[in-house]
Amino acid sequence: xxxxxxxxxxDSYEGQxxxxxxxxxxxxxxxxxxxxxxxxxxxxxxxxxGYKTKVTNEVASLFIPADRKSxxxxxxxxxxxxxxxxxxxxxxxxxxKLTFGTGTQLKVEL
Amino acid sequence: xxxxxxxxxxxxxKEGQNVTLSCEQNLNHDAMYWYRxxxxxxxxxxxxxxxxxxxxxxxxxxxxxxxxxxKESFPLTVTSAQKNPTAFYLCASSGAGQGIMNTxxxxxxxxxxxxx
Numbered sequence: 013x014x015x016x017x018x019x020x021x022x023d024s025y026e027g028q029x030x031x032x033x034x035x036x037x038x039x040x041x042x043x044x045x046x047x048x049x050x051x052x053x054x055x056x057x058x059x060x061x062g063y064k065t066k067v068t069n070e071v072a073s074l075f076i077p078a079d080r081k082s083x084x085x086x087x088x089x090x091x092x093x094x095x096x097x098x099x100x101x102x103x104x105x106x107x108x109k110l111t112f113g114t115g116t117q118l119k120v121e122l
Numbered sequence: 123x124x125x126x127x128x129x130x131x132x133x134x135x136k137e138g139q140n141v142t143l144s145c146e147q148n149l150n151h152d153a154m155y156w157y158r159x160x161x162x163x164x165x166x167x168x169x170x171x172x173x174x175x176x177x178x179x180x181x182x183x184x185x186x187x188x189x190x191x192x193k194e195s196f197p198l199t200v201t202s203a204q205k206n207p208t209a210f211y212l213c214a215s216s217g218a219g220q221g222i223m224n225t226x227x228x229x230x231x232x233x234x235x236x237x238x
Contacts, residue, residue, distance in 0.1 A: 046226070055212050055229025056165070099164065110155055110216070110227060111181070114166040 016100045016113040030087045032116050036098030037081050045076060045083045048099045050115070053094050056099060060085070087118075095120045125149065128213050128230035135207075135237050136155045143233045145213035153226070154196035155214040158182060165212060171196055200235065207237045 017035040024030045036045065044063050048056035060067055062074040062083070064072040073086040087094060126147040132210045147154065153172050157165040159181075167180030171190040177229045185204025190196055196215075211234075216227040 017224075048227075053210070053232065053234070055214070055232055056227075057229070058226040061226065108172060109167065109180070110153075110180075110214070111167055112157070114164040 016102060016115060017113055018023075018098075018100055020114065021119070021122065024087045024090055024122065026091050027089050030090050030094075030118060032087075032100075032118070033082055034085070035082050035099070036085075036102045038079050039102050040087055045080075045103045046101045046103075047072070047074065047083075047085045048101065050097045056112075057099045059098075065095055081094065090118075090120045092119060092120050092122070096120040101114075126213060126215050126228050126230045127178060128211075128233050130233060131231065133233055133235045135235065137237050138202045140202055141200050141207075141235065142201070143211055143213075143235070145198065147196075147215040147228070147229060148194060149217075150193070150216055151215035151217050151228075152193070154190070155216075156180075156186070156188065156196070156198045157211060157212040157214065158194045158205060159232075168198065168211075177212045210234050227228045230232055 044061055046061040047059045049059050050056040060072050060074045062076050064076050067074045075084045097117050099115040116118050128142045155170040156168040158168055159165050166182050168186050169177055169180050171177035174190055174193050177188050177190050185201055187199045201214040212230050212232045213230045214227045
C-alpha cells in the first residue's frame with residue numbers, strides 16, 4: 013500500500029507557476045506533510061512542511077485541504093534551476109520512519 | 123558549521139568485500155537514516171535510528187548492518203550478502219525522536235559505491 017502517490021513527471025516553462033499534487037489517503041492524525049527537492053547526485057533538500065491549510069515560505073507554498081488526504085506544492089515562477097525531483101513525504105511510520113516515494117521529475121524549459 | 127557529513131564521496135570495492143560508509147552529524151539530532159538510491163529511482167530506506175543504541179530495519183535492510191554507539195555517528199556496512207550493492211547511498215538526520223513529530227531532515231552529499 014503506497015503511502016504517497018505523485019505524478020511521475022511534469023513539464024513547464026520558465027516563469028510559469030507549477031503545482032504538484034500528492035495523494036496520501038492514509039495520513040494519520042499526527043502526521044506532517046513535508047516536501048523535498050533533489051538535484052542529481054545530491055541529497056534531498058527540505059522545501060516546506062505543513063499540517064493543514066496553507067503554508068508559505070520564500071521558496072514555495074503548500075496547500076492542504078481539510079481532509080488532509082492530499083497536498084499541493086506550488087512553485088511560483090519557476091526557472092531552469094528548479095528542474096529537479098520533488099518528493100512528498102508523510103510520516104506514517106509511527107516513529108519517524110521517513111519513507112520517500114518515487115517523486116515527481118519536474119523539467120523546466122525556456 | 124553544523125551539518126551532516128558522509129565519507130567518502132566515491133568508493134570502489136571488490137565483490138565479496140564488506141565496506142563501511144561513514145555518516146557524522148553535529149546537529150545534535152536524535153534520528154538518523156540511511157537510504158539507497160539507484161539510477162532514476164527514488165530513495166529506499168535501509169535502516170533508521172531514533173536514539174543511541176537503538177535502530178530499526180527499513181524497507182531493504184537485507185545485506186546491510188548499522189550501529190549507533192554515539193549520537194553523532196551512524197555508520198552503514200554493506201556486507202557481501204548484499205547482492206547488488208552498487209548504488210548511491212544517502213545519510214540523513216532529523217531532530218525527531220520517539221514520540222516527537224517529524225521535522226526537517228538534513229541530508230549528506232552521499233556516497234557513490236561501485237562494486238567491481
